[in-house]
Amino acid sequence: MTLRVNRLTILCAAAAMRLAAHDVITTKLTWSRDISRVFARRCVSCHGAGASIPLTTYEQARPWAVDIKEQVLSRAMPPWGAVKGFGDLSPDRALSQEEMLMIAAWVIGGAPEGDPALGPKSIVAPSGKAAAPQRRAIEIDGETTLAHAMVATGLCPLTAAESSKITALLPDGSVIPLVWLYKYDPAMKLTYSFARPIALPAGTKIRASSPVRFALTAPSRER
Numbered sequence: 001m002t003l004r005v006n007r008l009t010i011l012c013a014a015a016a017m018r019l020a021a022h023d024v025i026t027t028k029l030t031w032s033r034d035i036s037r038v039f040a041r042r043c044v045s046c047h048g049a050g051a052s053i054p055l056t057t058y059e060q061a062r063p064w065a066v067d068i069k070e071q072v073l074s075r076a077m078p079p080w081g082a083v084k085g086f087g088d089l090s091p092d093r094a095l096s097q098e099e100m101l102m103i104a105a106w107v108i109g110g111a112p113e114g115d116p117a118l119g120p121k122s123i124v125a126p127s128g129k130a131a132a133p134q135r136r137a138i139e140i141d142g143e144t145t146l147a148h149a150m151v152a153t154g155l156c157p158l159t160a161a162e163s164s165k166i167t168a169l170l171p172d173g174s175v176i177p178l179v180w181l182y183k184y185d186p187a188m189k190l191t192y193s194f195a196r197p198i199a200l201p202a203g204t205k206i207r208a209s210s211p212v213r214f215a216l217t218a219p220s221r222e223r
């Protein structure tokens with residue numbers, strides 16, 4: 001609810017800004033100190049120096065400012081395809097509300113660079129640890145009941161899903177939310193890793209609220 005209000009405020013502010021003169025800076029947020037750090041965490045893994053749309057320097061990002069605001073407010077960027085807060089995913093690549101509003105406010109405020117001395121000249125993606133190998137343990141078309149116990153480490157959608165909540169109903173009656181796919185496009189090629197492996201006893205019912213095919217992943221047995 002607060003999100004809607006905030007978004008509306010931003011959209012009204014944006015409409016008002018269009019009437020104002022060009023390049024009026026009305027924000028204290030700057031590329032150097034604030035935005036470049038968000039982009040390093042959230043964008044440059046795909047928008048690196050060699051990408052078709054690189055976003056690693058102020059010069060590269062500035063011409064895209066208005067588009068960037070629209071992409072992040074609509075949650076089209078970064079592509080994530082899942083609803084935040086349903087299930088326990090790690091890493092969760094979706095923007096936090098603070099990050100989203102910070103980017104929008106920076107653009108609306110005139111997208112200033114700020115003092116380059118306060119930030120890195122160019123930014124690179126943090127080099128994360130290589131994930132341990134996972135295999136697709138079981139493919140599920142909408143719904144299934146597990147014949148054998150398994151430990152699930154993640155979920156990999158295989159088809160598109162407009163909106164589908166995937167849950168595990170354990171034999172003891174408890175329900176574990178796994179992932180809520182939202183505008184998932186197979187071109188995203190994402191596997192959602194659970195923050196902690198989830199033990200699913202035999203008899204667990206895995207269920208998607210609307211049709212989608214997906215796989216549960218488990219640690220690779222190699223070695």
Ligand code: HEC
Pocket residue numbers: 039042043044045046047051052053064067068071072077078079095
């Ligand atoms: C998982 C990869 C990925 C991440 C992370 C990502 N993007 Fe993108 N983005 C893409 C792809 C793919 C396109 C399509 C254009 C292309 O091929 O470069 C795109 C396009 C865009 C466009 C142009 C959209 C249009 O069609 O007009 C903008 C602006 C953009 N991204 C901003 C961002 C911002 C800002 C972030 C971080 C908050 C971000 N992206 C994170 C993959 C990504």
